[in-house]
Amino acid sequence: MITDARSGPNLENERLVQGLALKKLSAEILNAAGLTTSDAELVADTLVQSDLWGHQSHGVLRLPAYVARIKSGAVNAAGKPLISLDRGPIAAIDGAGAMGQVVANTAMHLASVRAKEFGVSAISVRNSNHFGTAMYFTLSAARQGCLGFLATNASPAMPPWGGTRKAVGTNPWSWAAPAGKHPPMVLDIANTAVARGKIHLARQRAEPIPFGWALDENGRATTDPEAALRGVTLPMGGHKGYGIALMMDVLSGVLSGSAFGSGVAGPFQSEKPGQVGHFVIVLDIDAFIPLHEFENRQEELIASLKQNSLADGATEILYPGEREAILEAQNLAVGIKLPMETVKAIDILCDEFDLANPISS
Secondary structure, eight states, X not given: XXXXXXXXXXXXXXXXXXXXXXXXXXXXXXXXXXXXXXXXXXXXXXXXXXXXXXXXXXXXXXXXXXXXXHHHTSSOTTOXXXXXXXXXXXXXXXXXXXXXXXXXXXXXXXXXXHHHHHSEEEEEEEEEOOOSOTHHHHHHHHTTTEEEEEEEOOSEEEXXXXXXXXXXXXOOEEEEEEETTEEEEEEEEOSBSSOHHHHHHHHHHXXXXXXXXXXXXXXXXXXXXXXXXXXXXXXXXXXXXXXXXHHHHIIIIIXXXXXXXXXXXXXXXXXXXXXXXXXEEEEEGGGTSOHHHHHHHHHHHHHHHHTSOOOTXXXXXXXXXXXXXXXXXXXXXXXXXXXXXXXXXXXXXXHHHTOOOTTOX
């Protein structure tokens, strides 16, 4: 069930902010921190788009951490991704330590261009950083009539199956495909029970987390987000989530020559370069089946899903990506509810860079 974004914010804990104003301010902050204007605008767009989709764990909540990493040099603000291997449909990119969004955008664009030429393209990426929400990039391929895939590795969050210490990242991945008259079908998931960013968001909101998300540092199930962040995040689906996460690290880290496992540094620390790896696949649908036929078949698939009988407590059947499209329209119309801790953190950044803050009241 989609929550109506028109319900008013909790004025003590949230503030309603317009997306365009938030994007402009976020870009100004990132530019003042050291990113070029174009890179700052890209990163700001990815963050605010995540908030519009309802994924606030990957939204402007991350601005202070990104700024800290740019200022420390953990992110190479002037870094320009370079093609280090070029074999037509297969290529490798060295991210030069740049912002992950800049690197991922470069890789997805190259893969889409090459897929249109060769039918399929695969791009391996090394020496990158956290790139925000994977679906932001796979959707760009879907909008060009392609199937897009993007995987990344991440800093350790879960133990290996049967272990107790962090050794494997959430290592998220995303697929996106056009869906005819519908918004694109897109799947974007971490391989843990929940993305660690959602635990950070719960901490900001002073809210408990559900049992099954994490263990504390003593290996006990916890609903305390602070304890969860000191402990480990659990894999989705038990050993299956662990196995998928590990294979995403093989694709993203081992294959690319970038860091893997415990060698990857996360976005919430400002000292170490991320050394993150990504892996991109793009398929040009017209190389396999006419695009209009694919879209018609997608519409038939979605219709068959929505004709299913509803389980107890369910109000509607959604396909992957539909919820985000609905929330984006709602949040564009009425604004984004930001936790007050995020608003205060943005206030501090505006003071630091002597920027006017249109969302401060």
